[in-house]
Amino acid sequence: MNRLIDCLTQDHDYKLVALAATICLIGSCLSVLLSRRLLSARGTRRLIQIALSSMIAGATIWTTHFVAMLAYDPGMRHGYEPIATGVSLLIAVLGLLVSNAIFTFAPKGIYTLVAGAIFGLTVAAMHYVGMSAYLLPGQIVWDQTYVIASVLLGAIFGAGAYHRMAFPITRYCWLGGATLMVLSICAMHFTGMTAVTIELSPLYRVPAQVVSDETLGLLIIGIMAVVLLVGFAAVSIETGIEQEARGKLEQAALQDPLTALPNRMHLNEKMTELSARLTADETERLAVLTIDLNRFKEINDIYGHSAGDAVLSAVGKRFCATLEEDEFVARSGGDEFVALKRGVRRQEQVMAFAKRLHALLIEPIQIDQASVVVGASIGIATSMHDGRVLHDLLHKSDLAMYRAKMEPERHICIYNAEMDQQSRERIVMINDLREAAARGEFELVYQLQNDIGSLDPIGFEVLLRWHHPDRGMIPPDVFIPIAEESGLIRDIGLWVLRTACFEAMTWPKPFSVAVNVAPQQLVQPSFLEHVSDILMESRLPPERLELEVTEASIIDDQAHTLRVMHRLKDMGVRIAMDDFGTGYSSLATLQTFPFDKIKIDRSFVQNVHLDQQRAAIVRSTLLLGAALNIPVLAEGVEVEDELAFLRAEKCNSAQGFYFGRPMSRDDVQSLFDADRRDKAS
Incomplete structure (x- = not known):
């Protein structure tokens, strides 16, 4: 050493x-x-x-x-x-x-x-x-x-x-x-x-x-x-x-490539940062806005997905150009955006920000040779009135946005406690819906479909009713949209189809049974197999089953729906277009898809003898059906004059309260028993 x-x-x-x-x-x-x-x-x-x-x-x-x-x-x-x-x-x-x-x-x-x-x-x-x-x-x-x-x-x-x-x-x-x-x-x-x-x-x-x-x-x-x-x-x-x-990767990870706006990951990081500010500084004030484009799906369906991309790109550029200091907008997914604004002191400041964003979205957007107006629904929640937990504010602004969407005249909606109560009720309803069939709370009722000329019954449309143990009878227009949004409509629709087929086999006459099919059912890979199994188990002849689909079901995925409809036709099942006239591409749809029946929506039949525009729509539909050799059924017939108009215009069949209210299973059996007694006497 x-x-x-x-x-x-x-x-x-x-x-x-x-x-x-x-x-x-x-x-x-x-x-x-x-x-x-x-x-x-x-x-x-x-x-x-x-x-x-x-x-x-x-x-x-x-x-x-x-x-x-x-x-x-x-x-x-x-x-x-x-x-x-x-x-x-x-x-x-x-x-x-x-x-x-x-x-x-x-x-x-x-x-x-x-x-x-x-x-x-x-x-x-x-x-x-x-x-x-x-x-x-x-x-x-x-x-x-x-x-x-x-x-x-x-x-x-x-x-x-x-x-x-x-x-x-x-x-x-x-x-x-x-x-x-x-x-x-x-x-x-x-x-x-x-x-x-x-x-x-x-x-x-x-x-x-x-x-x-x-x-x-x-x-x-x-x-x-x-x-x-x-x-x-x-x-x-x-x-x-x-x-x-690393910079490019970070940009790719945090920026939405289509709109050039921050993406959901960037939004989460921003919310984490602002949450820390809200916790550390009690004087910090923040507003959260949830923005949903109103006609985006319609633009996609009419002009194609490239047009939808062009709309999103234009919206992103407009947002980027208008943002001021302490303002942040991110694309949270699809056609939804989230805006954050710091340093607010009064509700009027937040409303001014929301109106400025809304004004950008109602300006026409040029797509190739077409000019489209999108519009938006905006929900607002602020730390001044709705709490200081940022994720709760985001949830509340989301509820307010859905309220604005349900009330088209209100493009901008501020959160209130009633919305939270409605949200909780919706969650409870979803949970109850999940168990309703197993608990025997669902019931099918049957609405007569009659021949216009002879007025004789030719079939029944199946309608679903829900007897809630605490809330009583819940209207279909309340629980069906919730079932569709939550995806429960797949299981509920399958229960309806199975029950209707088995009950139809108990009828002494071979009337047809019409069952509505939701869009979510058509895209199920197992849907065709379910229909085949139910027909085999119930032994119902396929020609007695009529599946009613809406135009919205078809437009979501035309190629897949066309394949499914041809397979159903091969089985012998009939297919009807429901709510005809309420869509925006009905003529093209009738040319492409193999329908056995057209059902005119009740909104056109009501007072058709008094309203020239409705009369013109019904006449053109009947002429179209005759030209394409597709029978037409009119929904919502309630008075003699409406029936007389349809008979004069040579409509094939009709249904509505004129022929009677929807009947329970026992009422249907009573109808058959009365008919048998009449014939015996």
Whole structure:
């Protein structure tokens, strides 16, 4: 140990030792930074980085050694043999190539330590080959104990350096790797120099052609300057590329590509930030607005999804152009947006913000040759009146938006507690709906369908009724939309279809039974199988079953619906278009889809004998049905005059209160019993 201290304190020039240490530190940091990137690089880039990091690390080892050798003062004339000096540099670079190749391509674990140990052995090999180039008037005698110790220290510290590079615990572990690399080089060198004893002899002479200290110093400075320049440039370029890539990834992760607005992930981050502000500062005031475009689905259906994308893009640009300081708008999904506004003090400020956003959305948007107006429903909740939990505010603004959507004349709606109560009631209703069929709360009623000419019954439309144990009879227009929104309509519709088919088989006459099919049922992969199984189990002839679909069911996925309808037709099931005239592409739909019946919506039949516009719609529908050879049924017939008009216009059949109210299963059986008695008498 004393020999090592004496070697450092007495035999070396401090300034050059400091220079060697500085070069070693800078080179090691560069080497570690580049070597860490080897694990993530791929392809040609990885091979280039292996060569670059090996060259820098090898040059660092070589330069540290020879600068330290320049600092070593043997007290006599000396020099360096040029070939061995060059070979030592080659050994350093090639050894690092082997070490980095193992580090990069071999599995992590023991091979990582092997790569580090090879690094240390490379330092030792370079050192002792470099020492063989050291010429002086005598010979060098080596203390084998220190030689072995120097090799072991280099290998151990090298293994530690590579382990830190391969298994970082924190983002600063590369500093630990660089420190261990410096220790590997320096411990090996100075321990190796401690092993040196020079025995002078007049038999040895220093050749005149050897490289002098001055020449070697200039050579070292030139080589290291080039290597460090290349290394810094490489790290700078790599860092720039990485930062640019990270920036692009972050932008892609946080920005919606279609609208250029922040996306849901960015919205969540913003809400987390603002939640912390609301918690920390009680004077902070915030408004949350939920925005839903009104006619977006209709635009998609009429003009196609590319038009819908163009609308969203235009909306995004308008939002971006109008936002002021402390205002934030994100696309939360589909055609929904969330706006946040900080620093509000009065409700009027929030309303002004909402009106400004709404004004942007009612301006026409040009799509190719068409100009469309979207419009929007906006719900508002604020921390001034509705609580300070941001996610609760978002939920409340969402409820307010749905209220605005239900009341078209109110484009902007501010949250109130009544909406929350309605939301809770809706959740309770969904839970009750889920169990209603199992508890026997559903009941089917049957509305007569009659021939216009003879007025004889020809079939029944099945209608669903819900007898709630606490709330009594709940109207279908209340629970059916909730069932459709929640997806429960699939199971409920299946129950209706099964029950109707089994009950129809109990009728003494082979009347048809018409069952409504929801859009969610048509897209079920198992829908056709369910229909087939029910017909087989109930033994109902397929031609007696009539499935009623609305135009909305068809437009959602025309190709799929067309395939399903053809399969149903192949089974023998009949298909009717329900609510004809309320859609916007009925003529094209009739040409494409194989309907067996058209049902005119009740809104056109009511007072048809008094309203010329309704009369014109009904007449055109009847003419269209006749031209396409599709029978037409009129819904909602309630008075004699309406029936007379339909009979005069040669409508095929009708249903409505004129023929009687919807009947229960027992009433239907009573109807058949009365008919049988009439015929018997």
